[in-house]
Each structure stands twice: as structure tokens, then as C-alpha cells.
Amino acid sequence: MKTRLEEKLYHEYLQFFEKAERERRWNVFEDIPWSRINKEASEELALCAETFCSVEMYLPDYVAGGINVVRDYFGTAWFQANWGYEESKHSLALMQYLLRSGKRSEEQMFDLHNKIFAKKWELPFHTARQMTFYGCVQEQATFVIYVKHRERAAKENDECLRTIYDFVARDEIAHTRFYQGVIKVLLDEDRPGTLADMAHVFANFEMPGVGIVPEYDERILKMREAGIDRSVFIQKVYLPILKYLGVGRHEMLAAQREAIARRAELRDADPAAPATLAATAKAAEATAPGAKLVEVERREQLVDVERREQLVDGNGAPLLAHAGSL
Amino acid sequence: MSDKKNLLEMFKTVAARVDKREFPQVTSDSVITELGIDSLSMMQIVGEMETELGIMIPDEDLVEIITVGDLCKKVETRL
Numbered sequence: 001m002k003t004r005l006e007e008k009l010y011h012e013y014l015q016f017f018e019k020a021e022r023e024r025r026w027n028v029f030e031d032i033p034w035s036r037i038n039k040e041a042s043e044e045l046a047l048c049a050e051t052f053c054s055v056e057m058y059l060p061d062y063v064a065g066g067i068n069v070v071r072d073y074f075g076t077a078w079f080q081a082n083w084g085y086e087e088s089k090h091s092l093a094l095m096q097y098l099l100r101s102g103k104r105s106e107e108q109m110f111d112l113h114n115k116i117f118a119k120k121w122e123l124p125f126h127t128a129r130q131m132t133f134y135g136c137v138q139e140q141a142t143f144v145i146y147v148k149h150r151e152r153a154a155k156e157n158d159e160c161l162r163t164i165y166d167f168v169a170r171d172e173i174a175h176t177r178f179y180q181g182v183i184k185v186l187l188d189e190d191r192p193g194t195l196a197d198m199a200h201v202f203a204n205f206e207m208p209g210v211g212i213v214p215e216y217d218e219r220i221l222k223m224r225e226a227g228i229d230r231s232v233f234i235q236k237v238y239l240p241i242l243k244y245l246g247v248g249r250h251e252m253l254a255a256q257r258e259a260i261a262r263r264a265e266l267r268d269a270d271p272a273a274p275a276t277l278a279a280t281a282k283a284a285e286a287t288a289p290g291a292k293l294v295e296v297e298r299r300e301q302l303v304d305v306e307r308r309e310q311l312v313d314g315n316g317a318p319l320l321a322h323a324g325s326l
Numbered sequence: 327m328s329d330k331k332n333l334l335e336m337f338k339t340v341a342a343r344v345d346k347r348e349f350p351q352v353t354s355d356s357v358i359t360e361l362g363i364d365s366l367s368m369m370q371i372v373g374e375m376e377t378e379l380g381i382m383i384p385d386e387d388l389v390e391i392i393t394v395g396d397l398c399k400k401v402e403t404r405l
Contacts, residue, residue, distance in 0.1 A: 202366050203366055231389040233365045234365050234368075234369065234388055234389055235388075235389045238365065238366070238369065239385050239388070249369065249373055249385070250373055250376070250377065252369075252373075253370065253373045253374065253377065256366065256369070256370050256373075257344070257370060257374075260344055260345065260366065260367055260370055261346060264345060264346035264347070265346070268346070
């Protein structure tokens with residue numbers, strides 16, 4: 001017999017899937033204007049497309065990890081299956097763009113695939129509720145980034161890439177809406193527990209490409225040129241998600257305080273962190289005695305912050321919250 | 327002047343409580359992200375200052391806060 005929660009999640013999925021089937025399906029081979037690729041577009045545009053493609057290429061890990069966390073619930077498990085199908089089209093479309101534009105050869109793409117598959121994406125959180133909220137934040141951030149890059153592709157007169165980003169962004173915001181619908185159900189079931197998980201995910205969020213996509217840090221610098229800055233996380237991800245869920249900023253304070261404190265404890269307890277800092281500081285002192293320690297410490301703090309906010313700055317940059325705001 | 331100084335001290339106190347470390351060198355010109363304070367911690371600091379002072383900064387104003395001085399000004403105008 002179905003529980004009330006199962007029933008609600010089933011209806012969330014059915015609503016999502018019906019809309020997807022009726023209004024949102026697109027075909028990689030027929031709906032993208034491949035003849036309108038601008039082969040003179042910049043290498044930066046291609047590099048960003050390659051970076052998106054790289055992140056999407058970890059699909060087997062995302063699907064394998066994600067679906068097992070939620071397999072007990074029909075609605076969320078079937079969503080993961082559909083999500084995998086839609087995401088597979090994203091990487092395929094971007095791969096085709098890179099090849100058909102002549103920006104990358106098949107050999108280069110195979111090399112990239114080999115580098116990508118040499119590393120594995122691991123689940124960042126381990127409960128269904130936390131992973132659902134992670135999906136919500138990640139899809140929202142990704143949507144924002146794709147919208148920014150859609151504008152960038154349009155500026156470079158690449159109608160093909162602009163169209164790809166348009167389709168992809170539309171899918172991503174639809175995924176966000178599904179996750180938000182599920183979180184609303186979970187808030188109704190257990191508001192304090194769900195708020196605690198939301199705070200935990202916000203405090204420990206990283207975009208999926210961090211640490212696994214080859215040359216990720218260098219790629220992020222190029223991605224930011226699309227206009228992504230730190231304010232995006234607050235403006236386009238954090239506040240819009242809370243607003244959509246009907247959660248006030250101040251309602252998050254208690255749970256956030258605990259989540260940030262736990263994160264700080266982990267930071268302080270990590271034996272590698274001070275060792276790295278000390279080693280870097282020592283090296284800096286050797287080349288320019290004095291005054292370097294503060295700079296090194298500041299730089300490491302910045303790197304730490306930027307890694308957590310890649311969505312904002314790489315994956316991390318400004319999208320939207322509600323599709324409308326972009 | 328005194329109020330501004332008090333708000334700066336309040337920022338240091340709240341930031342230390344939130345992020346579990348001291349911020350002795352902070353000035354009004356300090357860029358918040360350069361202090362190693364991420365967006366979420368900043369939202370927490372703002373929220374706790376609002377609660378303690380009984381004020382509310384509109385969401386749309388939050389994205390304009392870059393430096394500690396920016397935050398203090400937003401607070402000051404609502405006291």
C-alpha cells in the first residue's frame with residue numbers, strides 16, 4: 001500500500017513527465033540548426049562548451065549514484081531515469097557541436113573522454129533528502145550558467161550553440177522545478193529536518209565538475225567571462241530557491257548556524273589544511289621573506305571559498321531562479 | 327562615527343561567532359569575500375545582525391554588499 005509521501009512524489013513526477021512529453025522534448029538531430037554554427041566564433045566559446053560537455057560526461061556516475069539513493073520511491077526513481085535521458089542529450093549535443101564546428105577533432109574528444117573517465121564522481125551527500133536538495137541547487141545554478149552562456153553564444157553569432165544552450169537551460173530549470181516540488185512535499189512532512197538538510201547542502205555545496213574535470217580551475221576562469229560573479233549565488237540561486245519553497249531567510253538562520261559551525265569544525269580538524277598552509281607559507285617566505293604569510297593565508301581562504309561557490313563562479317555564475325528572472 | 331565603529335565591531339563579533347575564527351584586521355574597506363567569508367556565511371552574518379538589531383535589509387539590497395562598510399551602511403540606514 002502506498003504511503004501519503006509516495007503518493008505525493010508519484011504525482012510530482014507524473015506532472016513533470018507529462019509536461020516534458022507534451023512541451024519540452026527536443027531532438028538532437030532535427031531541432032538544432034547545425035548549419036548555423038559560426039566556425040569563426042572564439043576558442044573561448046568552444047572551451048566553455050567543452051567544459052560543459054565534460055561535466056555532463058560523468059553521467060554514468062551521476063545516474064548510478066543518484067538513482068540508488070532514491071530507488072525506494074517510484075516518483076523520484078523514475079525521475080532519475082528520465083533525468084539521465086535528458087542529460088545524455090546535453091552531452092551529445094555539445095559533443096556534436098565541438099566536432100561539427102571543427103573546434104575539436106574526434107581524436108581530441110577521445111583523449112578528453114579518457115581523461116574524464118580516469119576519475120569518478122562520488123555522491124556528495126548520502127540521503128535521499130539531501131541529494132534531492134543538492135539536485136535542486138545544482139540544477140538551478142547550472143540553469144543560470146547556461147543562460148549566461150546562451151547570451152554569450154548569441155553575441156558571437158553562433159545560432160547553433162545558442163539554440164543548444166536554450167534547450168539545455170530549459171531542461172535544467174524543469175529539473176529544478178521537479179526537485180523544488182519534492183522539497184516542498186518534504187517540508188510539509190518534516191520542516192525542521194528538511195531545513196537542516198537544506199542548510200547542510202548549502203554549506204557544503206560544490207558543482208559536480210570540481211576536482212574531476214581536467215584543468216577545471218583554468219576552465220572556470222574562462223567560464224566567468226560570461227558574467228558570472230559571486231553575487232550570483234545569492235541573487236540567482238540562494239534567494240530564489242528559498243522564495244520558491246516559501247522559506248524565509250530568517251527561518252534558515254538556526255539550521256544554517258549549525259551547518260556552518262560543523263563545516264568550520266571540519267575545516268579546523270583537517271590535518272592537511274594547516275600542513276598545506278604551512279608548506280605554502282614556508283615556500284613564500286623563502287622567495288620573499290616576510291609579509292607573505294598573510295597573503296598566502298588569504299589566497300588559500302579565497303581558493304576555499306571559490307571552490308565552494310564554483311556554481312557561482314564557474315558552474316557558478318548567474319542564472320536564475322525562476323526562469324523569468326533571466 | 328561612533329555608530330559606524332560600533333557596527334564594525336559588531337560585524338567582527340558576529341563574523342567570528344558564525345565562522346568560528348577571529349577577524350582582527352577588518353576595516354570598513356575590507357572586501358567580505360577576501361576575508362574568506364563565503365556567500366552563505368555572509369547571509370548568516372547579515373541575518374544575525376538583523377535579528378540582534380531588529381531590522382530587515384530587503385533581499386534586493388543584499389547583492390550590493392561587497393565590503394564590510396557596505397553592510398554597515400545598509401544596517402545604519404535602518405536603525
